[in-house]
Amino acid sequence: MALPIETGQPGVIVIGETEPKDELSSPWNVIVHNDPINLMSYVTMVFMRVFGYPRPRAETLMLEVHQKGRSLVWSGGRERAELYVHQLHSYQLLATMEKSEA
Amino acid sequence: MIDLRVQPLDEKRILISGIPSVLAAMLRELPEILELRDSPDARARLYPNPTAGSDNINREWHQLAGPELRHLFVSAGETLTRDLTALTADKENGDAWQVAFPIEHVPAWMNALNQARLILGEVHKIDEAEMNRTDFDPQSPKHMAALRIHLLGYLLHLFVELDSAHEPGKHV
Numbered sequence: 508m509a510l511p512i513e514t515g516q517p518g519v520i521v522i523g524e525t526e527p528k529d530e531l532s533s534p535w536n537v538i539v540h541n542d543p544i545n546l547m548s549y550v551t552m553v554f555m556r557v558f559g560y561p562r563p564r565a566e567t568l569m570l571e572v573h574q575k576g577r578s579l580v581w582s583g584g585r586e587r588a589e590l591y592v593h594q595l596h597s598y599q600l601l602a603t604m605e606k607s608e609a
Numbered sequence: 610m611i612d613l614r615v616q617p618l619d620e621k622r623i624l625i626s627g628i629p630s631v632l633a634a635m636l637r638e639l640p641e642i643l644e645l646r647d648s649p650d651a652r653a654r655l656y657p658n659p660t661a662g663s664d665n666i667n668r669e670w671h672q673l674a675g676p677e678l679r680h681l682f683v684s685a686g687e688t689l690t691r692d693l694t695a696l697t698a699d700k701e702n703g704d705a706w707q708v709a710f711p712i713e714h715v716p717a718w719m720n721a722l723n724q725a726r727l728i729l730g731e732v733h734k735i736d737e738a739e740m741n742r743t744d745f746d747p748q749s750p751k752h753m754a755a756l757r758i759h760l761l762g763y764l765l766h767l768f769v770e771l772d773s774a775h776e777p778g779k780h781v
Contacts, residue, residue: 542654543737544730546762548769549723555776562776592659593674597681599723601654603661 533606535588537581540601541572553598554580557591582607612702615767618709623771625764626699628706632760636693636708642725643686646679650731655682655724682724688717715768722765729754 539550547569554565558581571578580602581591588604595602611629618624628636645651656675658667692710699707710718729735733754740759745752 542727542730543735543740544726544758544762545723546766546769548766548773549719552769552772562773589659593678596657596659596674596678597720599655599720599727601657602659603657604659605661 533585534582535585535604536579536607537588537591537595538577538603538605539568539572539580539595540603541576542601545600547573550600553595553600557594557598612705613764613767615764615771617712621712622709623712623715624707624709625767626705626707627702628696628699628708630704630706632764633696633706635757635760636696639693639721639725640686640690642728643682643690643721645728645732646682646686646724648728648732651728654727654731682720685717685720686724688714689721692718715771719765719768722761722768726758726761726765729758 550569550572551562551565554560554568555562558565560568568578568580581588585604592602592604612627613629613632614624614626616624616626646655656671656678659670659674660666692708692714695710696706696708699705733751735751735755735758739751739755742752742755745756747753
């Protein structure tokens with residue numbers, strides 16, 4: 508996320524980053540958590556729509572959520588992870604993001 | 610016998626037909642249920658934290674993403690509520706009901722149906738065990754909430770099936 512930073516020079520503003528560069532470049536994991544209400548067919552559909560996954564992969568991830576309580580559904584840059592979490596929340600799935608330890 | 614169907618009526622409209630009276634009554638209650646989206650329990654579920662432990666990210670997230678999500682949820686509920694005014698008797702299916710609405714409203718219907726299910730789940734503290742219940746006591750608000758969640762879920766599932774019919778290699 509970029510923020511304008513005052514430079515002290517009249518008329519000069521640079522666009523800075525709120526996080527150190529290594530934090531932006533480190534991979535982030537998007538996790539989907541199980542809940543008792545969302546339908547299995549609905550969760551599968553959401554994975555296909557949001558990530559463009561083929562049905563077999565979407566179903567495998569959905570079953571992992573259902574059976575293990577959570578599933579790592581995507582890993583990559585922070586901004587993309589934020590976008591995916593936002594989309595998953597718009598479909599009312601319980602999704603979080605966490606920095607990868609790898 | 611329930612012959613509930615969600616199918617294209619023509620190129621521009623979707624028809625839900627064969628809606629049993631009990632489900633029609635539940636659909637009419639949806640606007641009232643959706644009004645509970647701002648209750649503390651429902652808010653926590655509909656607007657979850659994006660991280661497990663970063664207060665800063667969570668706070669910033671709710672400031673930035675919260676209003677947009679709420680707008681989406683409210684808008685979906687309003688669309689469904691408007692469409693439901695066209696709920697009429699389904700003369701071909703006994704005492705069932707039917708409703709037709711523009712095909713572009715399908716995402717709003719799916720969103721609002723799922724919202725209502727989640728809100729009922731939070732308000733009535735429905736857990737996995739309650740969702741697996743097969744006997745429902747009409748006197749129990751919790752049991753009736755679980756039954757509503759299942760019936761609305763069945764309708765939502767029909768929308769999901771309609772969506773999957775458009776996958777490559779499948780035909781409507």
